[in-house]
Amino acid sequence: MAAEVIQEEYLDVLTRTGQKTGVSKPRGDIHRDGDYHRAVHVWIFAESTQELLLQRRAECKDSYPGLWDISSAGHISAGDSSLVTARRELDEELGIILPKDAFEPLFVFLQECVINDGKFINNEYNDVYLVTTLDPIPLEAFTLQESEVSAVKYISLEEYRSLLAKEDPRYVPYDVNDVYGQLFEIIWKRYKQNAESRTLTLQKQLNRYARISLNAELKGLSDSDKEALKLLVKAARIMDEIFSLQVWYSNPSLRDWLEKNADESQLDKLKWMYYLINKSPWSSLDENEAFLTTADSAVKLLSEATKPVAGWKGLEYRTSFPILKPPGANFYPPDMDKMEFELWKNSLPEDRRKEAIDFFNVIKRESEAMLDKSLSHSTPASTSDTHDLYIVPYSEEYSSFLVRAADLLHKAGDLTSSTSLKKFLHSKADAFLSNGYCDSDIAWMELDSKLDITIGPYETYEDTLFGYKATFEAFIGVKDDDATAQVKLFGDHLQVLEKNLPMDNIYKSEDVIAAPIRVIQLVYNAGDVKGPQTVAFNLPNDERIVKYRGTSMVMLKNVSEAKFKLILQPIADVCIAKEQREFVDFDSFFTHTICHECCHGIGPHTITLPNGQKSTVRLELQELHSALEEAKADIVGLWALKFFISEDLLSKTLVKSMYVSFLAGCFRSVRFGLEEAHGKGQALQFNYLFDKGAFVLHPDETFSVDFDKVEGVVENLCREILTVQARGDKPAAKTLLSKYCSMTQPLKCALEKLERIQVPVDIAPDFPIADHILRNSL
Numbered sequence: 174m175a176a177e178v179i180q181e182e183y184l185d186v187l188t189r190t191g192q193k194t195g196v197s198k199p200r201g202d203i204h205r206d207g208d209y210h211r212a213v214h215v216w217i218f219a220e221s222t223q224e225l226l227l228q229r230r231a232e233c234k235d236s237y238p239g240l241w242d243i244s245s246a247g248h249i250s251a252g253d254s255s256l257v258t259a260r261r262e263l264d265e266e267l268g269i270i271l272p273k274d275a276f277e278p279l280f281v282f283l284q285e286c287v288i289n290d291g292k293f294i295n296n297e298y299n300d301v302y303l304v305t306t307l308d309p310i311p312l313e314a315f316t317l318q319e320s321e322v323s324a325v326k327y328i329s330l331e332e333y334r335s336l337l338a339k340e341d342p343r344y345v346p347y348d349v350n351d352v353y354g355q356l357f358e359i360i361w362k363r364y365k366q367n368a369e370s371r372t373l374t375l376q377k378q379l380n381r382y383a384r385i386s387l388n389a390e391l392k393g394l395s396d397s398d399k400e401a402l403k404l405l406v407k408a409a410r411i412m413d414e415i416f417s418l419q420v421w422y423s424n425p426s427l428r429d430w431l432e433k434n435a436d437e438s439q440l441d442k443l444k445w446m447y448y449l450i451n452k453s454p455w456s457s458l459d460e461n462e463a464f465l466t467t468a469d470s471a472v473k474l475l476s477e478a479t480k481p482v483a484g485w486k487g488l489e490y491r492t493s494f495p496i497l498k499p500p501g502a503n504f505y506p507p508d509m510d511k512m513e514f515e516l517w518k519n520s521l522p523e524d525r526r527k528e529a530i531d532f533f534n535v536i537k538r539e540s541e542a543m544l545d546k547s548l549s550h551s552t553p554a555s556t557s558d559t560h561d562l563y564i565v566p567y568s569e570e571y572s573s574f575l576v577r578a579a580d581l582l583h584k585a586g587d588l589t590s591s592t593s594l595k596k597f598l599h600s601k602a603d604a605f606l607s608n609g610y611c612d613s614d615i616a617w618m619e620l621d622s623k624l625d626i627t628i629g630p631y632e633t634y635e636d637t638l639f640g641y642k643a644t645f646e647a648f649i650g651v652k653d654d655d656a657t658a659q660v661k662l663f664g665d666h667l668q669v670l671e672k673n674l675p676m677d678n679i680y681k682s683e684d685v686i687a688a689p690i691r692v693i694q695l696v697y698n699a700g701d702v703k704g705p706q707t708v709a710f711n712l713p714n715d716e717r718i719v720k721y722r723g724t725s726m727v728m729l730k731n732v733s734e735a736k737f738k739l740i741l742q743p744i745a746d747v748c749i750a751k752e753q754r755e756f757v758d759f760d761s762f763f764t765h766t767i768c769h770e771c772c773h774g775i776g777p778h779t780i781t782l783p784n785g786q787k788s789t790v791r792l793e794l795q796e797l798h799s800a801l802e803e804a805k806a807d808i809v810g811l812w813a814l815k816f817f818i819s820e821d822l823l824s825k826t827l828v829k830s831m832y833v834s835f836l837a838g839c840f841r842s843v844r845f846g847l848e849e850a851h852g853k854g855q856a857l858q859f860n861y862l863f864d865k866g867a868f869v870l871h872p873d874e875t876f877s878v879d880f881d882k883v884e885g886v887v888e889n890l891c892r893e894i895l896t897v898q899a900r901g902d903k904p905a906a907k908t909l910l911s912k913y914c915s916m917t918q919p920l921k922c923a924l925e926k927l928e929r930i931q932v933p934v935d936i937a938p939d940f941p942i943a944d945h946i947l948r949n950s951l
Contacts, residue, residue, distance in 0.1 A: 183251040184210045191283075191298050193512065197251035204235075207287075207294035210248065213259040214282070214301045217244040217269075218360060219309040220468070220491075224327040226310070228266065230345070231323050236293055239323070242345040245269075246299075254561065255300045255508035257540045263304075267325065268316025269488070270478050273541070274423040277303045277467050277493030278507070279359060282352050300508070301356065305467055305491040314479040314488075330360060359496070363466040368440050374464075375443040381458055382450060383739045383933035386941055387731050389651045389694035398624040401585040401594075402649070402696070405626055406946045408581040409647035412628060412700030413452075415574045416645050419635065419701075420453045422503050423470065423492040427454060430471035430492075444469060450704060450937055454494055457704025458934055460848040461498040467491050498848075500796070501638035505536045509562070511638065517562045525564070530792065532643040532715060533567045533608055533630055567630060568608035571645075575605040582628070591622035601629055614713040618689065618725040625650045625693045627727060631712055632701055633791075633799065634850050640791060640798045643714070646700035648707075649943070650693030653730055657692045662822060663771050664688040664726065669820075670813050671775045675892040680777060680899035686723030688774045690767065695729045697943035705845045705935040708733045709766050711773035711806075716789045724774040726767070733763050735936050736841070743932045745837040748923045750877035756833035764827070765835060768810035776805060777899040793901030800914070801906050804854030805894045811835055812891050815884060832878045836868060840923045844934045853914050860913040860920070861890050870919050874926060 181199040187209040188194055203210050217226040226244040230237055247262035249255055259276055263269045282299045309327050317325065328336075334357045337349045347353040391399060417425045428448065435445035447464060451457050454465035468491065476487035499507055505514065514536070518529045528534065540561050568575060579602035586598030597620050600613040610629065617627065630643035664687055671685040688711075698707070709728045713719065737759045745757035777790050791798045814831045817823040839859040845852035862868045867886040869877050897905045916924075 182248065184208075184248055185251045186210065187298065191281075200248060204293050204295060207296050209296045209298065211255070211298045211300065212246060212248045213255055213262060214243045214299045215245040215259050215263055215276070215304060216302070216356065217304045217306060217310070218330075219306050219327060220364070221308045222327065223330050223360075223364065224309060225330060225333055226325060226327055227333070227344075228317075228322045229324040229326075231319065231321050233320065236288060236295065237345045240345045241326075241343055244304075244325075249300075252561065254506065254538060254540060256302075256506070257508075257538065257544050259300070259302050260544060266318045266321050268314075268479055269310070271304065271475070271488075271490065272545075273507075274426070274473075274492045275304050275490045277305070278495050279303050280352065280355050303356075303360075303467070303493070305493065307472060307489040307491075310479065310488060311482045311485055314482045314485065316480055330357060363468045368438070372440045372443060375440070375447055378456060378458070378464065379443065379447055379450070380931065381934040382937035383735075383935075384937050384939065385735050385739065387695055387735070387938045388941060389696045389731065391651060391942070393623050393651065393654075395590045395623075397588050397590045398594075398622075401588040401598075402624060403946050404581045404585040404588070405624075405628075405647075405649055406697055406943045408578045408585070409626075409628060409649055409697055409699040409943075410947065411574050411578040411581075412645040412647040415571050416700040417452065418571070419503050419642075419644050421494055421499065422507075423494050424453055424503075426471040426473070426492045427465070427469075427494065428452075431469075452703040453498075455498040457849060458844065458846050460846045463494075463496050463498075465494075466496070467493045470494065500636075502635045502642070503535070504636055504642040505638060506538045506541065506562070509536070509538075514562070514639075517560045520560055528564055530639070530641045532633065532641065533610060534564050535567070535570050535642065536562050537565055539563055566608040568606055578628075579603070579605040589622070589624065591624065593620050594622035594624060594626070597626075604629065610713075610715070611718060614715065614718050615722055617712070618722060620691070620725075623652050623654075625652050625691060625727070627710070627712065631710075631714060633714065635701065637796050637799075639795050644701035646702060647698060648693075648695065648702075648710075648727065648729070649697045650695045650727075650729065653692045653694055656728075656730055657690065660690045660692060660728065660767050662817075663767050664690045666817070666822070667723070667771060667775055670771070670816065673816060674776060674809070674895060675812065675888045676776075676895040676899060680780075680895070682775075682778075685775055688724050688726055688771060690726040690728065690770075692728045692730050694731045695938075695940075697940045698938075705849070705851070706732055706736070706938060708736060709770045711770040714791075716778050716791065719774070720779050726770040726774075728763075728767060728770070730763070732936070732938070733766060734759065735938070737762050739936060740933055741834075741837055741841055743930075744840050744927060745833075747926050747930060747932065748840050748876055749833060749837055750871055750873075750875040753829075753833045753877050756830040757837050758830055758834065761827060761830040761834035762838065764823075765810055765814060765831060765838070768813045769806045770810075772806045772809040772813060773802070776809060776895050780899055780901050782901050788901055790898045790901060794898070794903050794906050797903060797906045797910060799850035800853035800857070800910060801894060801898065802854075803850045804857045805891075805898065807854060808858050808887060808894065809891050812887050815887070829878075829880065832880065832883050836876060836878055840920075840927065843920055844924060844927070847914060847916060853910070856915065856917075856920065857910060857913040858890065860915065860917050862886055863917070863919055864913070865889070868919075870922070874922050876919075876923065 183197045184203050186194045186196045227241045229241050232238045245263045245266045249258045279301045282301055284297045287294050334349050336344050337347050431445045431448050434441050454463050455461040456464045471492045474487050474489050478488040538561050582598045582602035586595045589595050597616040600616045604610045604613040626649050628647040630645050633640045633643055635644045636642040667688055668685045711724050711726045779789055839855050842855035843852050847853050865886040867883040
């Protein structure tokens with residue numbers, strides 16, 4: 174009988190900077206030639222004892238035989254992914270089966286060394302993961318892979334670091350004074366934090382939001398619409414559940430855990446309160462810096478993660494989330510990079526290529542799905558696709574939520590007395606189940622009802638990897654008929670604005686459609702409305718609909734009024750020069766907000782590239798699109814106000830107030846942080862106008878507008894942004910954002926003043942009407 178031939182493992186060869194070359198080689202050749210490649214390190218940490226699990230490498234290993242090392246580690250085979258490899262190695266080496274939410278990505282460690290008399294060259298990029306268990310796993314629970322591991326033991330964090338620092342010969346060496354020292358620093362920092370200090374920090378972060386109760390007059394609603402409202406609030410609540418999952422896969426369990434434990438202490442209460450504002454463990458106003466760690470997260474019990482041990486109930490672990498907010502959120506595999514996505518996308522036929530970058534699906538790994546099935550002893554599904562990625566429509570990915578939401582919308586549609594609302598609710602319910610949103614988006618644009626609702630997947634801000642995928646949200650309000658009539662002027666003049674935009678005529682559209690504008694008093698919002706609150710929105714974002722039907726706008730007047738009173742007016746009192754303070758008023762602020770939303774509907778959307786190919790601004794600028802689009806809408810909105818005044822469509826008395834109110838608004842928006850699209854776009858505008866002399870800083874650290882310069886500078890910035898968009902010029906967009914999107918000294922000066930007197934950064938609304946509905950439905 175012939176001996177079994179063991180095929181040598183192949184690894185992907187990387188460049189010196191860690192990029193795939195497209196070449197793979199046998200593992201032995203990789204280490205012989207010193208090629209760069211990838212591997213995973215998985216550390217298991219026990220909270221209660223503050224110990225790390227180590228394994229002793231088998232004597233037959235070709236590197237560091239018999240020495241104590243990482244809990245589990247292994248090469249990433251050619252074509253494999255990091256997280257799948259980490260899970261598989263833990264199972265193969267130690268007999269531990271864990272889901273992906275147990276693995277916290279910490280950092281990437283480049284190990285460059287030569288051992289075995291120069292015969293083994295290790296140039297290895299290691300993805301370092303941490304698995305946090307409540308208690309040590311009993312040693313008899315492990316199933317050791319004899320060819321890899323000879324023993325396991327727990328060792329205290331401090332003792333292990335000390336042994337590495339002394340270069341103890343019994344342990345595989347790691348330089349704890351270099352990159353790998355992060356492992357110890359991260360763990361120590363999260364478990365040695367002072368509760369009192371954390372409480373004070375969280376209270377300070379919460380104080381940046383002014384709590385306010387938002388009400389709306391319901392007298393204008395028919396009895397049937399009031400009944401429909403109850404169902405719509407419940408449907409909106411489901412958008413919160415979907416959005417929570419879209420942010421990160423362990424986010425729902427974190428949310429439930431924080432709520433469950435909110436009454437345990439003052440610190441736990443503040444964690445929950447600040448989580449409710451951010452809807453994630455990352456703080457929107459702090460460049461998405463994490464205000465929680467995995468040590469704060471949910472505990473799950475797995476009774477069958479290892480072989481059974483008498484008297485032991487099983488493995489309890491913390492559901493993890495990364496310290497750095499993932500750019501791809503939960504729309505893509507967590508270990509997928511841009512290059513992998515592009516290679517896969519370009520391998521697809523044209524129709525599937527468009528589907529891959531569509532708003533309404535997620536991208537998943539075939540290998541992860543197969544691993545899940547194999548670890549659960551199911552029969553893995555086979556695939557003929559040579560690539561690991563595949564597409565799952567929202568209607569399938571979120572079906573358990575969308576079926577419930579669709580049912581509520583259908584019932585509300587049956588109740589309402591408004592024909593247009595009935596049409597919209599039924600079409601949106603159908604869209605939730607079919608994944609085809611075109612008809613429902615058009616029905617939303619045609620909505621003419623006292624009870625107003627926007628619900629579904631729309632904005633793409635959360636996808637900072639590409640800006641492709643839409644998040645679920647909901648806004649419910651009562652239409653303000655008088656205010657809606659007053660703003661009709663702006664939507665009716667979009668074609669005139671397009672014709673006169675400060676950019677070359679070749680880029681202008683001849684068929685811009687008038688945009689309906691609805692002004693509402695907000696009753697409730699849900700889903701993707703984290704951190705700073707939305708004052709208005711312009712939808713849909715789907716360029717296919719925008720091209721043929723234009724857009725529609727919704728203004729949230731009670732939100733705007735609250736922000737002006739609680740935030741913008743106090744900012745003006747501190748940051749605007751005394752002689753110009755009188756020009757800051759609500760009408761200018763609200764009117765510019767209207768123009769901002771209008772200007773999302775004009776300018777380049779569908780474009781022709783220099784090579785003649787048709788595309789869209791969103792697809793060409795990718796992750797830079799959101800920030801530049803917000804800057805465009807803002808600055809072109811300011812230009813549009815001046816244009817309306819010059820055409821005698823608005824009063825000339827508005828000129829000074831619109832510029833000074835805009836200046837005060839810069840300080841409001843940039844406080845949202847430079848990781849957020851609106852804050853980033855606002856920094857670009859302020860720094861550009863300041864650099865060109867349109868904004869002036871005085872010795873008393875107040876600012877004013879140079880009325881002689883501002884009009885020309887605004888027009889120049891409009892031209893620059895519009896031209897970048899029209900050409901789909903991503904390098905030019907990157908240059909513009911890099912030059913002006915920074916926290917410059919003038920901005921720091923203003924923000925420090927606002928911090929000293931504790932002007933709120935934004936509002937945190939309560940919705941008494943919706944709260945009453947939800948309480949009574951429990």
